[in-house]
Amino acid sequence: MWLTKTFSIKGSVFQGVWKRSLLCGLFGLLVSFLYSNQWPVSEPILGGIIPSIVLGLLLVFRTNTAYERFWEGRKLWGSTVNTIRNLAWQLSVSLKEVEPGDRDRKIQALHLLSAFAIAKKRHLRYEAPNEELKPWVSPSQYQVLxxxxxxxxxxxxxxxxxxxxxxxxxxxxxxQLASIHSLMTRLMDNVGGCERILKTPIPPAYVIHLNQLILLYCLLLPFQVVQELGFSTGIFVAIISFALFGIEEIGVEIENPFGYDPNDLPLDKICDTIIQNIEEFTHSNSEEVPKPVD
Amino acid sequence: MWLTKTFSIKGSVFQGVWKRSLLCGLFGLLVSFLYSNQWPVSEPILGGIIPSIVLGLLLVFRTNTAYERFWEGRKLWGSTVNTIRNLAWQLSVSLKEVEPGDRDRKIQALHLLSAFAIAKKRHLRYEAPNEELKPWVSPSQYQVLxxxxxxxxxxxxxxxxxxxxxxxxxxxxxxQLASIHSLMTRLMDNVGGCERILKTPIPPAYVIHLNQLILLYCLLLPFQVVQELGFSTGIFVAIISFALFGIEEIGVEIENPFGYDPNDLPLDKICDTIIQNIEEFTHSNSEEVPKPVD
Amino acid sequence: MWLTKTFSIKGSVFQGVWKRSLLCGLFGLLVSFLYSNQWPVSEPILGGIIPSIVLGLLLVFRTNTAYERFWEGRKLWGSTVNTIRNLAWQLSVSLKEVEPGDRDRKIQALHLLSAFAIAKKRHLRYEAPNEELKPWVSPSQYQVLxxxxxxxxxxxxxxxxxxxxxxxxxxxxxxQLASIHSLMTRLMDNVGGCERILKTPIPPAYVIHLNQLILLYCLLLPFQVVQELGFSTGIFVAIISFALFGIEEIGVEIENPFGYDPNDLPLDKICDTIIQNIEEFTHSNSEEVPKPVD
Amino acid sequence: MWLTKTFSIKGSVFQGVWKRSLLCGLFGLLVSFLYSNQWPVSEPILGGIIPSIVLGLLLVFRTNTAYERFWEGRKLWGSTVNTIRNLAWQLSVSLKEVEPGDRDRKIQALHLLSAFAIAKKRHLRYEAPNEELKPWVSPSQYQVLxxxxxxxxxxxxxxxxxxxxxxxxxxxxxxQLASIHSLMTRLMDNVGGCERILKTPIPPAYVIHLNQLILLYCLLLPFQVVQELGFSTGIFVAIISFALFGIEEIGVEIENPFGYDPNDLPLDKICDTIIQNIEEFTHSNSEEVPKPVD
Amino acid sequence: MWLTKTFSIKGSVFQGVWKRSLLCGLFGLLVSFLYSNQWPVSEPILGGIIPSIVLGLLLVFRTNTAYERFWEGRKLWGSTVNTIRNLAWQLSVSLKEVEPGDRDRKIQALHLLSAFAIAKKRHLRYEAPNEELKPWVSPSQYQVLxxxxxxxxxxxxxxxxxxxxxxxxxxxxxxQLASIHSLMTRLMDNVGGCERILKTPIPPAYVIHLNQLILLYCLLLPFQVVQELGFSTGIFVAIISFALFGIEEIGVEIENPFGYDPNDLPLDKICDTIIQNIEEFTHSNSEEVPKPVD
Structure with missing residues (x-):
């Protein structure tokens, strides 16, 4: 199991970085050819040009920051799940039904909560409303959306x-109205929080500087090691650049967690859970519910 | 005492990583045999292929993240304990008893709080309701659950x-109803929070990349040291891979803290505390309680 | 795309640090001239004078702290967006309109929310009120501002x-008044929070000490490497000082995120979003709004 | 002053680690004797067996985590101080006194707050109630406690x-009752929070693995350095093991901050402050209080 | 500008550490004299006795923790500013004035808010009330204070x-009373929070151990480098000890941020802002205030 997890391609960063790593490897190969033709390309002291500690710390800071965004996005969606559960419960308990149509109106209100979850998901993915949303809103509402x-x-x-x-x-x-309003405020705050993560990337100065340092580090590598490794230089450089680009790529993949990647949040599943939770309230008849005391 | 703690097997990661470490050790032994048979397997420069600083930082980030999840899970359960205590107290103080059956109904409500704790525990362990839950709910409720x-x-x-x-x-x-409702909202939020930890693992890209780097690091080790250590290479490699796999394993063990491991949260004990706290309210007669002023 | 991002000048720290890096490079060149004229300037042991690990950790702490300020500033603006959205909604739903002028008065109140966002932006940039603000306040209010x-x-x-x-x-x-007041309190807290970030820089002792260490590190570099690199010393020193000054510069650029830099928060865009959100409430006629149930 | 602080024994970890360090030193001495008798015990390459970076990061993570628990414990006690202050003030302002005995009853209620602070302290130290608690509760209450x-x-x-x-x-x-209840909820939450810190140690897998790595590191040291240092090996190993065990010991000492150590929280002093704050309300006569406006 | 900032003495740690650094430098000089007189004081292997990574991480943890305290203190004062602003506004809006003296009484209440800010500042600096406080309280209140x-x-x-x-x-x-009370509770919590920072230093075990390691590191340095550097050993050791003591000193200076240092919080300025904010409410006549709608 450990091995399967280690070598799975799906979800790994392989897709994103193999081209860059391959290019670095080819550059390494080129340098070893030049070296074997007596060009003066061996410069072991270049190793220190970008202290590996500095690079390492920057990479980890990158990953760390991206993960915090990922986790904050998850928390906001978790809060949405909780809040919709609470809202559904409060609506079904608090709202009195006095007229024949009241039950239907209540169910339509509960359906709006399902619609909210789907709409939020699509909003964060810059997608227009579609079939998925139709069952939960009225046709005229769909048009407005x-x-x-x-x-x-x-x-x-x-x-x-x-x-x-x-x-x-x-x-x-x-x-009851006040208590429901405060839950709705939380829902709106969650939307705002997700938009904040979506629209505020990590400052460009940081990303640019880090990318420059990694590239420089990888391009200077062959000159350091060609003397020792000869024609293996290419492989060596390819592997090390895969390791470094890979860490950076993790950051890129998880800093916006609302997409379709295997590393993104399982938004479709979360929405299904929400819809299912609400179904319980729209389908239940009061007869089935066992009394707490009997 | 310090020594006992240091060498205890129970709770250590030994169980989880000894196989992998042994395999790495055997691979090291193989390399030393090849070396003693004059194969050209000594390549000291490979040491730098994965800078130990990068590996170290990634490992610590892994442990750190897993620990935060562990601690957040603990906080959520702590909040559940507090909230149930408060609920039990508020129920027993606020609810008036006017009819004969009211006391029984109140006790059954308090029992539902015990049932909640147990149900939450079993829910997070993907377990069906069982004997443990029966004393606290009515038979018909049990069926529904x-x-x-x-x-x-x-x-x-x-x-x-x-x-x-x-x-x-x-x-x-x-x-009083509003105040009790807000406590119940906290309970539901706690369930949601624990589900969030349970169902959102650390992004796979991260775990895969880290595992690949550790494995690569351990498999390249024998080539670096075989020249110096000869036939001790196997032991050396086994120890160092035990150290590294062990750190990764800590992360694996504590990132989902709701199981039965010695490194998981003591959920059974926490549930017992909750039940005991509630017992105080269900068993007490008003006569026994000393007045605050006498 | 990756390459474009890596070499874009806009948003990078190039502007801020090229002079300092150039000077360090020239100093390196000077040292290599002295060396080629047989001056005793080669001192490889100086490498350890400032352990690169210490420097690296300080740099990362610097970046980290600055980023936290950046992100806190973003959160405060995000909270402002959410709160104004909520306020606008509550005002338009809660406030009854009984007299002819009431609708106008309500719209003017909603306009004050737009004015608030712009005023906050200008306040954090130490700018006086200008044309941008005029459409949202009355002439006499403008004078007071x-x-x-x-x-x-x-x-x-x-x-x-x-x-x-x-x-x-x-x-x-x-x-309703209480609920609106609590939202207004949040708005005022947001203003105070942004002022806090604006007016409390990172402690000077920290910045001074870090700058001194970087400068010392860069000026001692040529003496370490001149023996190996000869006339390439200048380039080497220029690159390494670019790497280090660059990291420090990132901290400088993002620690006050309310300016006009490409690395600052997109305040103009955020204000536009707010104004647009409010427009929806001021322009809408009740006829257009589809009923939730039809 | 700096020197006094540096060499004070009280509060330092000397007490906790000198035995272990001494043993490591003696082991180092043994190795140097073996070496001087021509045993083949010099193995400089062993230095890399546990990369110092990995060990360093783990140690710092350990300290960091323990410090967070210490500080969280401090925050919870700080919150207790604040909440009791507020409660005392609200009780003395809000509670009307209409009958002769009411003042006494109020004072006894205020005394219960002092009793709470002391009881919390003793509870966290697993101590039974004692003389300290007697002045603040009635005899019958004391019996119940x-x-x-x-x-x-x-x-x-x-x-x-x-x-x-x-x-x-x-x-x-x-x-007023609702507002006082919410403060009392905070008090109970604080108790629960402290219990959480007390009863949930850092996961054993972590502590065991770290201890094993430190011990291994210290025991392999003499083999690395004996060739260079000869009979000074013992001192060298003793000092370095003191440094490492010492860092681990800091973590051990501060992770449960509710005891009697000089490194624990000053709970006795905090309780005295609370009692003193309450005294002000129980002793004051309304005559002494200057009116805010005169 | 960058250079000015780098070499400014004011606010730097120079004042605090030059003596210790000088002593270390003199010790280095002494060692180099002994070496030039053929004493066997050169021991390059001592370099590893305290791994620089361990020292670096501890130093950064120290700075980090101190900075968190600094920033938490700043947040608490920021919250005080916000809360007083809100209180002043609520008082001036909510309190009806029915009798002639009511306006004066209200102003005196607002003045108490100014008094609060100053009193908090002086309380955190262990200073008695003085002239600064007099304008805002009545003489009899001053006496009580x-x-x-x-x-x-x-x-x-x-x-x-x-x-x-x-x-x-x-x-x-x-x-209105409830809403004002909750703001006053926040004010009291802020006082308690600042007291917590003031009275709970970083655990002594930590500070002592770190100081010992730094001192040991600096005193062992000359033995490592004297062979290479000869009579420059003194300068080398002085610079490196300045770098290390300096980082520790930053932590010392900012961990209690309520004093008069240039690295402390600008409490006088913050208090002035508060007073100025309140003045607006005490000086304003209702005539001047433009109506929101005109």
Whole structure:
């Protein structure tokens, strides 16, 4: 199992860095040819030009920062799951049903929560609304969403309007409304938090400087080792550049965690969980629920 | 005492890594045989192929991240303990008892809190409800739990239904209900937080890349040292690979802290504490309680 | 794409450090001339005078700290975006309109939120109010802002006065006012948080000591390597000082993230988003809004 | 002053590690004797067996983690101080006194806060109630505490019962009760947080692996250096093992910060401060208090 | 500009460490004299006695921890600024003025906020009340403050008494009082947080061990390098000990950030800002304030 995990291609950075590593390896090969033709290309002292400690620390700082963004994105989605669960529960417990249509209206409100999760996912992937979203909104709402800048916010507003109506009809107390509003505020904050991660990359100065140092480090390598390794120089350089570019690539892959990569957050699965949680409330009949005390 | 701690097998990573280390050691032995038969396997310069600083930093980042998950899991369970304590106290203080059966109903509600703790533990271990859970729920509830996806959430909902009933009967004020609801929200958030840790591993790209680098490092070691160490190469390589695989293994063991390992959180003990805390409220007679002022 | 990113000048630290690096390179060249004229300037042991590990760790700590300030600044602006969104929504939902002028007054209140975002941006850049701000405030307010120390706070106070008036007129319930007040408190806290980042630099002792160590390190470099590298010493020293000064420069550029640099936060874009979000509420007619249930 | 601080024994780790260091030193001496008797014990290459970078990083991670626990414990006690201050103030301001005995009852309630602080301290040190606690509780309460598992929680419950009584008598409004309850919740959370630190050590796998690596490192040292240092090997090894064991020992000493060590939190002093803060409220006569406006 | 910053004495650690560095340098000189007189003092292998990586990591951990305390202190003061701003605003908006003296009483309450800021500053510097405080409190209050242990807390209590009076007189609603109380709680928490930083130094075991390692490192240096550097040994050792002691000194200077150092927080400036913010509310006449809508 350990070996399988170690050599799996899927999810690894192989895809992203093999070209760069290969080029570095070929450059290493070139240098060894020049050396074997007596060119003065051996300069062992160049090893110190970029202290490996400095490079190592920068790489780890890069990975670290990217991972924090990944984990913050995960926390925000986790908070969305929790908040929608709570909202669904509060809606189904608090909202009184006095007229025949009230149950349907409530179910439609719960469906808006499913729509919110899907809309948030698509919003973070810069995708337009599609089939996935249709079952949870009315046709006229779907039309509006297609021309909206910020789908999840729009849906929250609809939910807010609905609650205001029910409150005006006396189906909610002022305390219940306040408590539901504070949950909705959390939902909107989550959208904002994800947008922040999506739209604020790591400062370019940092990425550029790090890339320059890695490239310099890899291109100077062959001159250091050609004397010792001869024609193996190419392989050596390819491997070491794979190691370094690979670490940088991990950072690139996880710093925006909302995409489709195997290293991104499993947003589709998370949305399915949310929808399933809500189904429990829309499908349940009060008869089935066992009383807490019997 | 220090020595006992240092050489205890239980809780150490020995179990997890001895096979891999042994294999690396055998490979080292093989290389030393080849060397003693004059094969050209000595290549001291390979030492630099993976700078030990880079490997060291990655390993520590791995351990660090895993520990943060472990500690966050602990915090979430700590919050569950606190919140259940508070809930039990608030229920026993706030809920008025006006009819004969009210005391029993209250005790059954408190039992649901014990059930919640156990259900949360089993949920995080992907286990079905069992004997452990039976004393705290009614038979019909037990049946429902067996077909539920998310046991702890279900139990929270029952508690919520019970409170709503008592509120409708006038045994709770609106403020008390709100305060209890906010504690229940915290409980649900804790479940969500633990699920987040359980279901979101460290990004695979990271784990794969690190494993590849460690393996490469260990397999290149014998070529570096065989010239100096001769037939001790095997032992040397076995020890160093034990050191490195061991650090990685620590990360693997503590990144999902909800299992049965000695390095996991003591969930059974935590649940016992919770049950014991609740017992105090279900067993106490008002006579025994000393008045604060006498 | 990777190469373009690696060699882009815009956003890189090249601008900030090329002079210092050039000077160090020239100093290296001078040393190599002296060496070629038989001066006793070769002292390889000087390499250890400032352990590269110490320097590396200090540099990374510097970058790390600066990045945390950058990210905290981003979070505070993100919170401002979220809070203004929420405020705009709550204002448009909660505030009743009973008299003809009420709609206009509400729109002017919403405009104050746009004014707040712009005023905050200009305040953090030590800029006076200008044309950008004019469309969102009344002429007399504009005049007051020109003589105000803290524009965003002033605007919050106006908003507060307006809400107090509407509350006195009975257009808001006490709960709605409290909920809006808590959002306004968050806005003011955000202003204070950004001022904190702006006005509290990293302690000077730290910056001075780090700069001294880098300079010393770079000036001692030529004496270490001149024996091996001869006339290439200059280039070598220039590159290594570029690497080190560059890391320090990244810290300098991102520690105050409210300016106009490509490495600063995109405040203009953020303000545009805020204004656009508010427009939705000021332009919408109730007719267009699809009912949540139809 | 700097020198005094550097060589003070009290508070240093000398006590904890001198035996281990001495043993390592003696082992080093043994090796040098063997070497002087021509045994083949010199193996300089062993230096690399545990890369010092890996060991260094693990040690620092250890210290770091332990310090975070220390500081979290400090924060929790700081929060206890603040919360008790607030509670004392709110009790003395909010609680009306209508009957003759009310003042005494209030003072006894304030004394319960002092009792809470002491009980929490003793609870975290696994100590039974003693003389220290007696002045602040009634004799019958003292008896109950002697048979209680969780003293501080018990005291909070008494305080809660008292408040409930006063609330029922109309001496507190519902808002005041809610605000006091939320402070009491914070107190209970603080107890839970401290218990969490106390009862969840750093994962054993980590401690065991680190100890093994340090010991291995120290025991292999003499073989590396005996050729160069001869009979000074013993001292050399003793010093270096003192440095390494010492860092590990710091972690051990501060990871549970609730004891009596000079490196632990000054809990006795903190409790004295709390008691003194409360005295101000129990001793003050309303006459002495200057009016804010005169 | 870069050079000026690099060589400024003010704010640097030069003051604090030049003596120790000089002594180390003289010791180095002594060793080089002994060496030139043929004493056997050259021992290059001593270089490894304290691995520079271990020392480096400990130093950086030291700086890091100290900086976190510095920044937490800054955050707490930032929170004080925000909270006082909010309080001043809420007081001036919420408090009705019905009798002639009410405006004066309100102004005196606002002045107490200025007094609070100054008192907090002086409290954290262990200073008695002085002229600076006089304009903001009444003479009798000033007298009380001179005999008070905790000035800022005392002032908060006065403010609380005043609010209670106004509430009893019906000038505040219960909601407004609650909202003001929660801000006052934040103020008291801030005082407690700053006291925590002030009174809980970094554990002595840590500081002692680090100081011992640095000293040992510096005193062993001359023996390593005397063979190569001869009479330059003194300078070399002085510079390297300046670098190391300097990093430690940064930690010492910023770990208690409430003093008068150039590296401490600008508390005087922060207090001035607070006072100025409050002035705006005490000086303003309602006529000057432009209406939000005109």
């Amino acid at each position: 297609q021309n909206t800048d910020n789908m999840p916010l729009k849906i929250t507003h609809w939910l807010g309007d609905y609650l205001q109506q029910e409150y005006n009809r006396g189906l909610l107390t002022v305390n | 067996q077909n539920t996806d998310n046991m702890p959430l279900k139990i929270t909902h029952w508690l919520g239904d019970y409170l709503q009933q008592e509120y409708n009967r006038g045994l709770l004020t609106v403020n | 020109q003589n105000t120390d803290n524009m965003p706070l002033k605007i919050t106070h106006w908003l507060g006065d307006y809400l107090q008036q509407e509350y006195n007129r009975g257009l808001l319930t006490v709960n | 002697q048979n209680t598992d969780n003293m501080p929680l018990k005291i909070t419950h008494w305080l809660g019962d008292y408040l409930q009584q006063e609330y029922n008598r109309g001496l507190l409004t519902v808002n | 001179q005999n008070t242990d905790n000035m800022p807390l005392k002032i908060t209590h006065w403010l609380g008494d005043y609010l209670q009076q106004e509430y009893n007189r019906g000038l505040l609603t219960v909601n």
